Amino acid sequence: MIPIKVVGAGHKTEPRSPASSALQYLQPGALNLAALPPLSLYIHFPWCVRKCPYCDFNSHEARGEFPEQEYLDAVRLDLEQSLPLIWGRKVYTVFIGGGTPSLMSAKGLDQLLSMVRTLLPLEIDAEITMEANPGTFEAEKFKSYRASGVNRLSIGIQSFNADHLKALGRIHDDGEAMRAVEIAQANFDNFNLDLMYALPSQTLAQAEKDLATALSFAPPHLSLYHLTMEPNTVFAKFPPALPDDDASADMQDMIAETTAAAGFEHYEVSAYAQRGRRGRHNMNYWEFGDYLGIGAGAHSKISFPHRILRQARFKQPESYIKAAQAGNPVQEEHEISRADMGFEFMLNTLRLTEGFSPNLFGERTGMGINAIDAPLNAAEAKGLIYRDHTIIRPTELGQRFLNDLQQMFLGA
Incomplete structure (x- = not known):
């Protein structure tokens, strides 16, 4: 998900009385949407085993046990309180991101998706994606995830090279990366592999080998990201030695040629898919569709006939849980100006x-x-x-x- 800075405060719901709705037409600069865009649901799971030094997402190390049930209860409250914003609208895709959502128990994931189906009109063939990291792969748990309704995995491989995984601070090694893909193949016919390139001390040959290994599994989808030094990360404070611009460009050219030769469509900056296997959830983001984001730090973009609203939830899990219990998990909110x-x-x-x-x-x-x-x-x-x-x-x-x-x- 692309994070977008949100400013402002307070919590508003779309006016429902005829009088207040009519006033919208009198607002200077009001928009005029003939139809509302497709709606997606994003659910954020904020915990991970260890924070990676390049990561700037809202993730928090789980020191011991994390309050799974308390968090799921807060997510339900959040969703219930958000329903007036999306009354009558069908949800076409669901994405469970993090953090590391695959730390969730099979029972917790089943509870989460049951809640979604109970509260929302979910499209019958909705794409339901879950992010998963190799260090958390257990075959039986992932069979349960599939039985609960997850029909697409996005696996954070990053590299199949043991040294590069260590440099990236990943909790898995190359063997676990391979095993994770094998478990995914056995249980899911739709999955994405996340890889990164221009890694510390990485050569073109090593990047080529990573990609060849990924392609050997015939994944329906690949996400190939250039490692960047994001603000407020360990790598930004202590930058490692990275390939220079020419070497990075050579890797990009190699990726373009290799994926094309393997029959992949390069349809977005970092996204490559076999025909008919594009990520529907992310396509909705890129086509400026709507999404309701629930969970700690999640962002929303919700359209109405005459305005478009952005929201952001409280980021710290503890603050988010308390805010949801108090009836307002939204920390920041504003309308997008013309x-x-x-x-x-x-x-x-x-x-x-x-x-x-x-x-x-x-x-x-x-x-x-x-x-x-x-x-x-x-x-x-x-x-x-x-x-x-x-x-x-x-x-x-x-x-x-x-x-x-x-x-x-x-x-x-």
Whole structure:
């Protein structure tokens, strides 16, 4: 999930009386969405065995036992309190992320998904993804996860090289990484392997071997991430020796050629899929769809006919549990302004290598595409995007300088 900074405070629900709804039409700068986008559900599990030195996600080391039941009770309260925001809307995908959700007991996961089905109208063939780390793989537990309704795993392999796993601070070794994929294959017909490249002291040959090992398992989906030094991480404070820009570029070229030769579609900056196996949950993010995020530190984006709301939950598990028990787990909330809408939309959709239809901008923002004409013209003039009446997409140059391209839409 792409974290987005949220500002503001308080908790609001969409007005339900005819009078208050009518007032929305009088608000200056109100949006006009003809239809609401697809809705996904994100559930955050905040604990992990050990915090990795490169990780900037909301994860907390589980020192001894963690309060699983108390947390699940808080998640239920959170979901119940959020229902007025999404009345009548069907949920098409569910993603359980972390942290390390596979630390959850089989009983706890079953309870969680039973709660989701009880409280929400879930699409009959909904994609239900769970993140899992190799150090937590137990065959029987994962059979139970599958029986409870998880139909897609996203496995945080990162590397099949023992030395690189040690440098990344992972709790598993290369043998456990291989065994995790084998267990996934035996129980799931849909899974994703997360790999990283440009690792400390990694050579092109080693990156190539990692990818070849991953492909040997014929995964339906691959996520291939360039290691970056994120603020407020151990690696940011004590940076390791990383491959230089030329070596990293060689690895990117190798990945593009190797995955294409293996029949994978490179459909998003870091995502590669066999035909028909794209990640539906993340596609909804990248197409500026809606998502309700519950759990510690989770983010939401919820559309209404005349406004789009962003929320963030309390990050610390203890604070989140207490806030949910008190009736308001939302720490920060604000509406996306018209001035920020173009940037927020393009921040996501420009990650798609095939681009998007200009009509999607109007459908998801309630604004005309002419609202971002100036930066579109500037980006086209610099050769960063291609556009016609059917498509807007980043060029190969635009993909290489994606951050610069996205920044052009700030304040558009």
